[in-house]
Amino acid sequence: MRLHFTVIYDACVLYPAPLRDFLMRLALTDLYRACWTEMIHDEWIHNVHKKRPDLKREDLDRTRALMNAHVRDSLVTGFEHLIPSIELPDSDDRHVVAAAIHGGATLILTFNLKDFPEELLRRYNLAVQHPDDFIFDLLEQHPASVCEAAATHRRSLKNPPKTADEYLDTLLKQGLTQTVGLLREWKVVI
Template sequence: MGSHFTVVYDACVLYPAPLRDLLMHLALSDLHRARWSERIHDEWTRHVLASRPDLTREQLQRTRDLMNAHVRDCLVTGFEHLIPSIQLPDADDRHVVAAAIHSGASLIVTFNLKDFPPEALKPYNLVAQHPDDFIVDLLDLHPASVLEAAARHRRSLKNPPKTADEYLDTLLAQGLTQSVALMRPWTVAL
């Protein structure tokens, strides 16, 4: 294992698939330790099923199983006793903080920054970060490894395959504006 830097992926960054898949490829690069819980899985799959009636529970279970099988030590368990003591604007998000505390994470990757205000996370030595900022930070620290993870992700796309520019446009649509701006000059590496 390369890094001891541990992050929890919130459910909202695990759908739609393009962002989830990039985050999985980054997790496999050993630049950080990615963590989530079955409860986080339940949340993102519930939202996908509600918005994508063409997908089945079985298909999403296969995705969950692949995520759990390929990212080393990703599943956080045994954190539930911490949930009642956590104070957040939305009590439904306490399980994410509890999983982060229990796994020794220092960061929660989420789009929902307002649900994880700095003053609420400070007592737990946690910070919430937008996925674009998270990827930019990784690019700053390990540009070659991040570009290689993105290239592996792009090469894995078969239906349909994407050119480097099409791939970056897909990431742009996921809200990764800064990350795409930094990667665009390196399309030859993607």
């Protein structure tokens, strides 16, 4: 096991599904420990259901259960008492920082960098990173593991299956521009 550091996933990186699924595959590499909370699950599921009311709630709850079951030590609990003491521009984001502190995370993975100002996070020994920067850094440091996670993710897509180029185009639509640029060099193994 190589869990060097812990990363908490903000709800915004868990929706849409292609990014969430890739992040789950990366979490299974044991390059880091990924974590989240039931509150984070509730938030991404609410946002999915708001945009996609055609999706069944039980299917989204099944995804939640699979995430919790398959990523080791991922669910942070018992952090709620810390929420009132957290200072952030948006009080609705305090639960993420509280969970990160309680769960031993050093990094918050989010698209909403402005909601987690670095100067405030330093108080809690936390940093914030965009998913593209995070995955790109992992890819530079551990190309074989990240490429295998991408290949496993691509092979799992059945409806419809995707070629390597189609898969990389999907990741590009998730805002992973640097990552895809580097993954294209490894396309043959994806």
